Amino acid sequence: MSKPEFTLRTGIYPAIVPEQFKGSLAGKVALVAGSGRGIGREIAFALARSGAAVAISGRTKREVEETTKDVLSLGGGVKAIGIVADVCVRSELERLVREVTEGLGPIDILIYNAGTNTFMPFHLTDPDEWWKQMETMVKSPTELTRMILPSMQKRNSGIIIYTSSRAAAADLPWAAGYSCAKTAITRFAGILQNELNILQKDTFGFDDNGISVFSIHPGEVRTKLHETAFPEKTKKEAPYVVEHMAKMAKMHPDFKAETPAWTCVYLAAGKGAGLEGRLVDCTRDIEEVKKFVLSTPIPKITNACG
Known part of the structure; x- marks a missing residue:
């Protein structure tokens, strides 16, 4: 069966209309790493509006405090806490998990959205900076998962979502570190899902696995990450990169951050059955994609990046 063309989505559409998720996450505790601004901030709002108690986390104190205050201002009994933490430091990750658990309870939903990017030809990149991207977007989310997963396995319940990118399945130039990191975390999500499908039944004795793992492509949402992705070295030594990316940007529709935010709610609310372990493209109609996947x-041997 050939893969069909799925409907392009750039904002809210029927499958992810917010009103249908009201109260759907009541009683759930969600941690959103990288939620002080941009897409992560929108995800935190969407989760809170759906009833989840939300832990907002980022490196910048002002952004974390502002987002936490704004989420709490939604009213209606919304629960939210803000925790400033550097996800690249293991002790900070341990403290993050501890404070979320003590403040809100065991984590039911983990969304790892922290990321970084630098557009630069590989031969110009600094080795330490290159590996820093891998650390932020591969080592940190896997270590955070390692800390949270035992509780989910014991309860046989949980949702894990990693912000990945379509770059995981495409050879896009000028972002080797970013693309390699996104490929790695997408592969990890698929492999972890397969392992859990086996372990939760064969080792932990449950009838079925109740833990779902996803990676998502949020779409080319214009955030501060795109604004800071061109260092002076790129502008001076490789201006063609800036020109190339500017041309590509003009080809993209105006993707809204609300699309990946409410796609995360859709998945967290249990509607993603059949898409577990896969890279979910938030810019394509998720009901159409799910229907196709379930009919195939x-x-x-599955391919998370496919």
């Missing part, structure tokens, strides 16, 4: 025979 599952291969013996």
